[in-house]
Amino acid sequence: MEVLEKIEKRNNNESVTWPSAPYPSTAEAIKLNIIHHLMSFQGRDPERSGARDVYKALAYTIRDLMVQKWISTQKTFYAKKKKRVYYLSLEFLIGRSLGNSITNLGITQDVKQAVEALGFDIDEVRDQEEDAALGNGGLGRLAACFMDSIATLKIPAYGYGIRYEYGLFFQQLVDGYQVEGPDNWLQNGTPWEFERSLPLFKIQFFGNVTSYQDENGRYRARWVNTKDVMAKASDIMIPGYKNDHVINMRLWSAFSSRELDLGDFSRGDYIGAVESKVSSETISKVLYPPDHNYAGQELRLKQQYFFVAATFQDIMRRYKKKHVTFDQFTDRVAVQLNDTHPSIAIPELMRLLLDIEGLSWEQAWKITVNTFGYTNHTLMPEALERWPVEMMGRVLPRHLQIIYEINQRFLNEVAERYPGNQQKLRQMSIIEEGPVKMVRMAHLAIIGSHSVNGVAELHSQLLKNRIFPDFHNFYPGRFNSKTNGITPRRWLLDINESLAGLISSRIGDRWVTDLDQLRGLEKFLDDEEFCTGWREIKYANKKRLAGYIKTKCGVVVDPSTMFDIQVKRIHEYKRQLLNALHLINLYQRIIRGEAQGRAPRTAVFAGKAAPSYWRAKLIIKLITSIGEVVNNDPRVKDRLKVVFLPNYNVSQAEIVMPAADLSEQISTAGTEASGTGNMKFALNGALTIGTLDGANIEIREEVGEENIFIFGLSAEEAEFERKNCSRTPRQVCRENESINNIMAALRSGSFSGGNTELFKPLVDSLMDENDPYLLLLDLESYIDCQNRVSDAFLQPEKWTRKAILNVARMGKFSTDRTIREYSEKIWGIPVE
Ligand SMILES: *Cc1c(COP(=O)(O)O)cnc(C)c1O
Numbered sequence: 001m002e003v004l005e006k007i008e009k010r011n012n013n014e015s016v017t018w019p020s021a022p023y024p025s026t027a028e029a030i031k032l033n034i035i036h037h038l039m040s041f042q043g044r045d046p047e048r049s050g051a052r053d054v055y056k057a058l059a060y061t062i063r064d065l066m067v068q069k070w071i072s073t074q075k076t077f078y079a080k081k082k083k084r085v086y087y088l089s090l091e092f093l094i095g096r097s098l099g100n101s102i103t104n105l106g107i108t109q110d111v112k113q114a115v116e117a118l119g120f121d122i123d124e125v126r127d128q129e130e131d132a133a134l135g136n137g138g139l140g141r142l143a144a145c146f147m148d149s150i151a152t153l154k155i156p157a158y159g160y161g162i163r164y165e166y167g168l169f170f171q172q173l174v175d176g177y178q179v180e181g182p183d184n185w186l187q188n189g190t191p192w193e194f195e196r197s198l199p200l201f202k203i204q205f206f207g208n209v210t211s212y213q214d215e216n217g218r219y220r221a222r223w224v225n226t227k228d229v230m231a232k233a234s235d236i237m238i239p240g241y242k243n244d245h246v247i248n249m250r251l252w253s254a255f256s257s258r259e260l261d262l263g264d265f266s267r268g269d270y271i272g273a274v275e276s277k278v279s280s281e282t283i284s285k286v287l288y289p290p291d292h293n294y295a296g297q298e299l300r301l302k303q304q305y306f307f308v309a310a311t312f313q314d315i316m317r318r319y320k321k322k323h324v325t326f327d328q329f330t331d332r333v334a335v336q337l338n339d340t341h342p343s344i345a346i347p348e349l350m351r352l353l354l355d356i357e358g359l360s361w362e363q364a365w366k367i368t369v370n371t372f373g374y375t376n377h378t379l380m381p382e383a384l385e386r387w388p389v390e391m392m393g394r395v396l397p398r399h400l401q402i403i404y405e406i407n408q409r410f411l412n413e414v415a416e417r418y419p420g421n422q423q424k425l426r427q428m429s430i431i432e433e434g435p436v437k438m439v440r441m442a443h444l445a446i447i448g449s450h451s452v453n454g455v456a457e458l459h460s461q462l463l464k465n466r467i468f469p470d471f472h473n474f475y476p477g478r479f480n481s482k483t484n485g486i487t488p489r490r491w492l493l494d495i496n497e498s499l500a501g502l503i504s505s506r507i508g509d510r511w512v513t514d515l516d517q518l519r520g521l522e523k524f525l526d527d528e529e530f531c532t533g534w535r536e537i538k539y540a541n542k543k544r545l546a547g548y549i550k551t552k553c554g555v556v557v558d559p560s561t562m563f564d565i566q567v568k569r570i571h572e573y574k575r576q577l578l579n580a581l582h583l584i585n586l587y588q589r590i591i592r593g594e595a596q597g598r599a600p601r602t603a604v605f606a607g608k609a610a611p612s613y614w615r616a617k618l619i620i621k622l623i624t625s626i627g628e629v630v631n632n633d634p635r636v637k638d639r640l641k642v643v644f645l646p647n648y649n650v651s652q653a654e655i656v657m658p659a660a661d662l663s664e665q666i667s668t669a670g671t672e673a674s675g676t677g678n679m680k681f682a683l684n685g686a687l688t689i690g691t692l693d694g695a696n697i698e699i700r701e702e703v704g705e706e707n708i709f710i711f712g713l714s715a716e717e718a719e720f721e722r723k724n725c726s727r728t729p730r731q732v733c734r735e736n737e738s739i740n741n742i743m744a745a746l747r748s749g750s751f752s753g754g755n756t757e758l759f760k761p762l763v764d765s766l767m768d769e770n771d772p773y774l775l776l777l778d779l780e781s782y783i784d785c786q787n788r789v790s791d792a793f794l795q796p797e798k799w800t801r802k803a804i805l806n807v808a809r810m811g812k813f814s815t816d817r818t819i820r821e822y823s824e825k826i827w828g829i830p831v832e
Helices: 002-011 027-040 051-079 098-105 108-117 121-128 138-150 259-268 271-283 299-318 345-356 361-371 388-397 399-416 422-428 439-446 457-467 469-474 488-494 499-505 517-526 528-553 578-593 616-633 652-661 675-682 697-701 713-723 730-735 737-747 760-767 775-793 798-810 814-829
Strands: 084-088 092-095 132-134 157-162 170-175 177-180 192-205 208-213 219-224 227-239 247-255 333-338 374-377 387-388 438-440 450-453 478-481 562-567 601-606 640-645 662-665 687-690
Touching: 002 616, 027 051, 027 108, 027 345, 051 098, 051 108, 051 121, 051 227, 051 247, 084 138, 092 138, 092 219, 092 652, 098 108, 098 121, 098 138, 098 227, 098 488, 108 121, 138 157, 138 227, 138 247, 138 333, 138 488, 157 299, 177 616, 192 299, 208 399, 219 345, 219 399, 219 652, 227 271, 227 299, 247 271, 247 299, 247 488, 259 439, 271 299, 271 388, 299 333, 299 345, 299 388, 333 361, 333 814, 345 361, 345 374, 345 399, 345 439, 361 374, 361 399, 374 439, 374 713, 374 814, 387 388, 388 438, 399 422, 399 439, 422 469, 438 439, 439 469, 450 457, 450 814, 457 469, 457 478, 457 697, 457 713, 469 517, 488 499, 488 652, 488 675, 499 517, 499 528, 499 616, 528 640, 528 652, 528 798, 562 697, 562 775, 578 616, 578 640, 578 760, 578 775, 601 652, 616 760, 662 675, 675 687, 675 697, 675 798, 687 775, 687 798, 730 737, 730 760, 737 760, 737 775, 760 775, 775 798
Parallel strands: 084 157, 084 333, 157 247, 333 374, 374 450, 450 478, 562 601, 562 662, 601 640, 662 687
Antiparallel strands: 092 132, 170 177, 192 227, 208 219, 227 247, 387 438
């Protein structure tokens, strides 16, 4: 009776409140719910259940708790007619969700008790979860941190992405080489998603465009004879931190359209129908690793369009529930593009407004530009996406027409501004002329957005001055900067429980949602008990990592040595090779008996190389080979160990970050857009050795130059050296004996069992006068800086003081700050 009344009310568009939660979050209730899930949904005898069963049952129990908050959150969005933000990202590097959800719901202690009452250890249960690795690295992890902050700040936003059946490849090390395997993360299902049977959207591909005149005599286009694929939604709930607010992340999967199936079946082509069904479904099958050659990969373009088209049908559906015209569209909808990956959204929105909704070009264009914001993530020219015009025209013929029209109108404006300047037109055109004509997606994204942002101050400066100076001149004011961050919930509270506890014991726990509060720690620099506690916690975290290293690599490391860590994607610009060269130098000094009074080190590496990036893979082989030699040389003893942890991912990062003494952030200045690994380390009390690159510069500004180890060329100096080469690698070797010795060892095969060919490509690139990453030019200053690091580490009190100051001054690097800036400055949504 009661429920029927409510349905009646709902049908009359009145607001209803459903009965209060049947899932109270006390330890006892959680335990009963786990048992309930074990029996009723998993068909398990609680007495004979394993940690994996309990993980699943607990995850469903937690999800039950989130559902109610999620429903009420959606209602408040709906009721308040708020402007909504759509965060479009081809990548969300989520990692595990159980621990973070428990933290954010504020039920950590109750869950622990409940799990213990069933005879399990919460850490063991948490360890059963597969990572959701739907991203490659920093860009995808940023999107995941953004979701946490958006939920915590109660911003009316949705994340949109793809539900890849296979996430980022699994990395194994075989004989020291990277070998990739499939990441079949869904093989046992995931408890975090709700698969939706509605809405279902049809996504068009291929076909051709016909035109007609509408009743007002206007040119109208029709996209016909298309091959269609269906998009199905799965929703993942993201809880804010202790605020009863739960937002939605919607991930799309592709499957074959029913019409198409039936058509083929009725023609009697059973196998053909099944094949086309399978081929439709490959669109959401696998996450692409970065690859310079993927411009030719039609499936990647199809993936991007599939994602964008499904998302915009959803956006339009939601908008049209309340609005008849598009006059209010930009007051209700903001779309942020995480890199150019979803930038086909710009011609897609134009297409919808022109061809489906019948707006004029001028109306549609105004709405489009005001809707989009574009975040750039890279300074590497080769990473800027370009698609062959031919391919775009085949896969998305109507979009190519629209892109040409956008370009024509844009170039007319450019020509008016710079009369007779053909070079300007060529440089700024969306279409790159050449043997293979290409569509430059970054140009499209800049022209079609009202905001273009970089992800750290230096990066944003370089976008304006080095990468897109013409556009900056043409659209002054369109470019801005939003320095990246990390969520302090996951990256301190969750992963470093003891440090978080120590901090809260002194300054309370408001830092969790107001990271600037950490400044309060500066009062305790001379509090001996606090400092000793700090050191003990770091030691315990290092011991835990040592255990993990033993398990994964079979190498015993000493937790009292300096843990010197570089974990991130393997890329030449990130310069893992520079780190390796320093380790060779250390090794040689130890052998020569010149390392007395140097701090013993454990060098830890982890990271994946793109499968097609052979040079990066060779760098992995070099590091593992150095480890083989150093770790087995009895003369070295405990002075140096070198390990490479296989399969770097978010949950590995969660063990590594709290255990670091030294954080390696050593990219060539002017190449790393921001970095966020640098922030995770510093927030967990590691000191940074780094170049003046990306957010390192801002970290130095915050922590003070006496609390960070900076070395090497600045971005400006690096640019100068690349052009003028004032000092060649050969000169460096002549003038510096240590460096000459390092290169000699590499050449002579000291780390390749006498094989002088194996690492020759690396030697050659180091000695190349045109080495764009300038390794040998920075090596001297890096080694000197590492010596200063060693001296500092041997004074534990002083080191701890610096570490505390790093943590105390990390407030700026919370994604709460970043998201507040996006919301207020780009999306036009004030934050409560
Ligand atoms: C934070 C993070 C990154 C980004 O690291 P950078 O050092 O900023 O490149 C990459 N991968 C994972 C798993 C991360 O957690």
